[in-house]
Amino acid sequence: MKKVAFITGGTGGLGLTIVQDLLERGYEVVSISRDAARIEGAKKLVASEKAVFLKGDITTEEALSDVYHYLLDRYGYVNVLINNVGIMAGGGIEQITKEQWQHMFDVNVHVPFRVTKKLLRLIKHAEYGCVVNISSIASKITGGCMAYSACKAAVDMMTQSLAKELAKYYIRVNSVNPGMINTGFQVKNQLIEHFEYEEFLEETAKEYPMGIGTAADVSKLVCYLISEEARWITGSNYVIDGGRSVNL
Numbered sequence: 001m002k003k004v005a006f007i008t009g010g011t012g013g014l015g016l017t018i019v020q021d022l023l024e025r026g027y028e029v030v031s032i033s034r035d036a037a038r039i040e041g042a043k044k045l046v047a048s049e050k051a052v053f054l055k056g057d058i059t060t061e062e063a064l065s066d067v068y069h070y071l072l073d074r075y076g077y078v079n080v081l082i083n084n085v086g087i088m089a090g091g092g093i094e095q096i097t098k099e100q101w102q103h104m105f106d107v108n109v110h111v112p113f114r115v116t117k118k119l120l121r122l123i124k125h126a127e128y129g130c131v132v133n134i135s136s137i138a139s140k141i142t143g144g145c146m147a148y149s150a151c152k153a154a155v156d157m158m159t160q161s162l163a164k165e166l167a168k169y170y171i172r173v174n175s176v177n178p179g180m181i182n183t184g185f186q187v188k189n190q191l192i193e194h195f196e197y198e199e200f201l202e203e204t205a206k207e208y209p210m211g212i213g214t215a216a217d218v219s220k221l222v223c224y225l226i227s228e229e230a231r232w233i234t235g236s237n238y239v240i241d242g243g244r245s246v247n248l
């Protein structure tokens, strides 16, 4: 049977690397993201008929319904769900607005909840099923971004609760909690300007005993977690951060 994976946000940063690694491992991969130019770029880069890049905003019911029907009609099941889309806002209680707080939870917490709930029936139809939630070390250590940390902590506990609930279907659920990787995340989330990025990476790297990581570092862990070799691993939140969270 074909191995089928669905990932939210497969056209940039970590998501695109995961798409490439999944293709290398024989998966057919479906992704959804918003920007048409980035979709074209990703299509060209991966150059594979086994990758499908749907266009849509996964925070909307319409996009989620499109994803569900696409996967149902084309395959009828999904082996691997990777909840990757995430956004970041900086600041603590005195800076963050209630609208920002709400938006952060809409994208970072409600999306993985809604996607998992909607696709669960398709995952249950697969020969084996795994969910990987892309969380962050921000769920474990404070770092001046209260809403982001709170969202990712919610993702970690959702991961653990789901793992317990879905074990009876042999569906494994884990999260991956990266430290900073060089995807330009802080630029895309307008926390810094593009021209400041290299300097920002250098400064931040001082807090990382093994330096800043890459999307490839994190993607390898995701691929391990969905592999048969990880068949007994469920309900874990895997920190991958070059030692950042033990360097306090």
Ligand SMILES: NC(=O)c1ccc[n+]([C@@H]2O[C@H](COP(=O)([O-])OP(=O)(O)OC[C@H]3O[C@@H](n4cnc5c(N)ncnc54)[C@H](OP(=O)(O)O)[C@@H]3O)[C@@H](O)[C@H]2O)c1
Pocket: 008, 009, 010, 011, 012, 013, 014, 015, 032, 033, 034, 035, 036, 038, 056, 057, 058, 059, 084, 085, 086, 087, 107, 134, 135, 136, 137, 177, 178, 179, 180, 181, 182, 183, 184, 185, 188
């Ligand atoms: N980069 C880091 O340092 C870091 C560290 C720890 C954890 N993480 C986590 O890793 C995950 C990926 O981060 P990244 O750095 O790879 O992010 P990224 O480079 O900003 O990529 C995000 C991807 O998601 C898509 N996307 C964003 N909003 C969307 C929406 N509403 N609907 C559909 N697609 C959407 C983007 O495409 P469009 O914009 O075209 O929609 C893009 O493909 C996030 O959950 C993040 O919190 C990142």
